[in-house]
Amino acid sequence: MKIAVVGGGSTYTPELADGFARLGGDLGVDELTLIDPADDRLSVVGPLAERIFRHHGHGGRLTWTTDVDAGLDGATIVIIQLRVGGQTARISDETFPLSCGCLGQETTGAGGLAKALRTVPVVTQVAERARQRAAPGAWIVTFTNPVGIVTRALLDRGHRAVGLCNVAIGFQRRFAELLDVAADDVSLRHIGLNHLTWEQAAYVDGVDRLPELISGQAQTLATHVGLPASLVTALGRVPSYYLRYFYCHDEVVRDQRGATTRGEQVAQLEAELLRLYADPELTTKPPQLSQRGGAYYSEAAVGLVTSLLTGDGGEHAVNLRNAGVLPFLPANAVIETTCHVRKSGPEPVPVDPVGPELAGLIGAVSAYEELALDAAQRGGRSRVYAALLAHPLVGQHELAEALTDELIAANTTYLGWAR
Known part of the structure; x- marks a missing residue:
């Protein structure tokens, strides 16, 4: 069996290779192929990934190529x-909205829209190549942000696709530590949209331990997600860190002004990682990789792939069609929730009804995502403006007008219709 990784030149890739080498021994992976047009990165990341495979004694081949078709075969x-655009584009996403007093972030707000506009056309092109070259019935697992919008683009074109994020597995590990139980003993009820999720319950042996965590560890949980403890207590749920951008928007913008962006920090870290990766004596992922983000990425990816291939029904928080899970959203919207994953795909675990305190925000962001996908697919200034006007973090005509111009100017290289 062959697994292909598109974007295999990423500095994340050694984490993924380590996961398949350590955790995927029973999957029968004959070949893990890394695909990336950036040969300078691939020629460094690929050999390290191969050394990691050998270090763990994995019997499969690890190959790399700049040829998309050959890699997908x-x-x-x-x-x-x-x-798309690397860290340079990310830094742009994190800075141009600040000139209008809005959040600078790569997955939500105006920066998230810019990323969607660049990304959706490329991902859908790759998926079409996969449809022609990959094995019949191949699954596409996308970790590419903005995951919810990207997943919907793939599903709308009929691909067998599922979106993956590491937020839920991070909460599972954190809750397990606080409860002093094994991570696999914690079953979450994770609900919302990608990067707009809440933990509604945390079951251990059939008992929801989340109320206990919130009453006894509210400050610890709040610190973990960058929000006030009083807010976590009032919600009675644990929001993801990304809710900070909504619940504390103005404070975040104040902090961002004049600060080093996350993209700038990552660019420096990537240069250091690539230098380390080039050492032919390095056979394991270096400790610095943990600073890159994407905690538990390999565990999440290997776990999901295992369930898709074996049909073991494992629990995974994934992006999939709403199909009535959240009755206030259209059936074809994409949500993120806990699922049992089988060979046929993910099946949502029942969740408690979402109250209006969450439904309003989820509905507004879902509507924005639909408009964002339309703009990414068809282009045009008016569609970009419409998406920004609908976004809860923008929502004003003057801001939407100004941000539209800023976004297009910063991304003309990637937007054929804007040249």
Whole structure:
């Protein structure tokens, strides 16, 4: 069996290779192929990934190529983890909105829309190549942000696709530590949209331990997600860190002004990682990789792939069609929730009804995502403006007008219709 990784030159890739080498021994992976047009990165990341495979004694081949078709040929699983424009584009996403007093972030707000506009056309092109070259019935697992919008683009075109994020597995590990139980003993009820999720319950042996965590560890949980403890207590749920951008927007913008962006920090870290990766004596992922983000990425990816291939029904928080899970959203919207994953795909675990305190925000962001996808697919200034006007973090005509111009000017290289 072959697994293809599109965006295999990423500095994340050694984490993924380590996961398949350590955790995927029973999957029968004959080949893990890294695909990336950036040969300078691939020629460094690929050999390290191969050394990691050998270090763990994995019997499969690890190969790399700049040829998309050759890399996709015969793949049973296609993992997409690409970043169009690299860290330079990310830094732009994190800075241009600040000139209008809005959040600078790469997955939500105006920066998130810019990323969607660059990313959706590339991912859908890759998926079409996979449809022609990969094995019949191949699954596409996308870790590419904005995951919810990207997943919907793939599903709308009829691909067997599922979106993956590491937020839920991070909460599972954190709750397990606080409860002093094994991580696999914690079953979450994770609900919302990608990067707009809440933990509604945390079951251990059939008992919801989340109320206990909130009453006894509210400050610890709040610190973990960058929000006030009083807010976590009032919600009675644990929001993801990304809710900070909504619940504390103005404070975040104040902090961002004049500060080093996350993109700038990552660019420096990537240069250091690539220098380390080039050492032919390095056979394991270096400790510095943990600073890159994407905690538990390999565990999440390997776990999901295992369930898709074996049909073991494992629990995974994934992006999939709403199909009535959240009755206030259209059936074809994409949500993120806990699922049992089988060979046929993810099946949502029942969740408690979402109250209006969450439904309003989820509904507004879902509507924005639909408009964002339309703009990414068809282009045009008016569609970009419409998406920004609908976004809860923008929502004003003057801001939407100004941000539209800023976004297009910063991304003309990637937007054929804007040249």
